[in-house]
Amino acid sequence: MFDNIAPKYDLLNHVLSMKIDVLWRNTLVKWMNKDAPKIVLDVATGTGDLAIAVQKGTAAKVVGLDLSQQMLNVGIDKIQKLNLDGEISMEKGDAENLPYESNKFDAVSVAFGVRNFENLEKGLAELKRVVKENKSVYILEFSKVEGFLGPFYMFYFKNVLPRIGKLISKDSRAYTYLPDSVNAFPFGEKMKQILLNTGFKTVEYKKQSLGIATIYKATK
Numbered sequence: 001m002f003d004n005i006a007p008k009y010d011l012l013n014h015v016l017s018m019k020i021d022v023l024w025r026n027t028l029v030k031w032m033n034k035d036a037p038k039i040v041l042d043v044a045t046g047t048g049d050l051a052i053a054v055q056k057g058t059a060a061k062v063v064g065l066d067l068s069q070q071m072l073n074v075g076i077d078k079i080q081k082l083n084l085d086g087e088i089s090m091e092k093g094d095a096e097n098l099p100y101e102s103n104k105f106d107a108v109s110v111a112f113g114v115r116n117f118e119n120l121e122k123g124l125a126e127l128k129r130v131v132k133e134n135k136s137v138y139i140l141e142f143s144k145v146e147g148f149l150g151p152f153y154m155f156y157f158k159n160v161l162p163r164i165g166k167l168i169s170k171d172s173r174a175y176t177y178l179p180d181s182v183n184a185f186p187f188g189e190k191m192k193q194i195l196l197n198t199g200f201k202t203v204e205y206k207k208q209s210l211g212i213a214t215i216y217k218a219t220k
Contacts, residue, residue: 004070004171010055011206013049024208025111027048028140028215029057031206037106041065041130043095048075048088050140054109055087062088063105065095096123100130107131111140115185124218130220137200139216143187147209153212157182187214 013021028050032040037060042051045064055062066072072090079088085154093099096119108131117123127137145153157179165171186194191214192203200218207214 007135020209020212021083024140024215025053025178025214026057027185027206027208028052028109028111028138031215031217032109032136032138033058035107035136037135039106041064041098041100041105041108043098043108043110043127044116045075045090046071046113048072048078048090050073050109050111051088051202052079052082052084055084058172060106064088064089064090065093066097067092067094074106097124098126102129103132104130105132106135108137108140110137112142114139116183120194121198124195126217128199128220134220136217136219139218140208141187141191141214142182142215143185143207143211144182144215145193149210154179161189191216 008069011121027124032054038061040054040058040060042048042054042062042064043065043066045051046068051062054060064072064075067076069092072092076085076090079085079090085140087205091099095117097112108127110127113121114120122129131137153216161179166176187207188207188209192205195216198218200220202219203216205214205216
């Protein structure tokens with residue numbers, strides 16, 4: 001599915017979010033930059049938007065990892081055009097079986113990826129394993145808008161967004177899957193508790209754009 005939508009993925013992200021996704025990534029990077037990381041792993045990197053933002057915002061070396069080769073190919077082209085191929089490497093791999101030694105990275109990031117883990121707890125445990133002691137994993141993920149705006153947001157998410165996604169990407173599965181997966185995914189305090197249960201010492205989170213997305217910082 002992700003291989004199929006790779007050529008239109010960036011366009012769809014920016015159109016469907018009205019480029020608010022760029023703001024969310026930059027907020028994550030500013031939070032991460034306080035740790036002054038030297039080497040960062042970006043899991044479920046996709047076409048590399050967060051990997052690029054992390055490198056530009058922190059000057060760290062970044063490894064981007066994803067299961068979809070077509071997504072990686074788009075990302076590799078973007079990185080080469082930005083002359084960042086010496087700073088960012090893109091590798092194919094499975095988030096639930098990371099091919100890296102324990103305690104290797106100064107920070108780990110995931111944007112809109114943990115929702116797609118087949119086994120959430122196993123994936124989170126792998127993120128924790130490869131980050132250094134007292135360092136943090138940063139997760140940007142969709143959550144749910146609560147309060148009186150909630151129904152309007154869900155109408156857009158379940159009815160308008162999939163139609164635009166299908167029209168541009170020609171793949172009806174991807175943007176029908178999106179609202180269904182978000183609806184089923186834990187967020188806020190529930191996600192915080194899952195991270196603590198995984199063994200992280202502390203977990204903080206910040207809601208973004210009235211709760212459309214949330215950034216979690218889980219410290220090992």
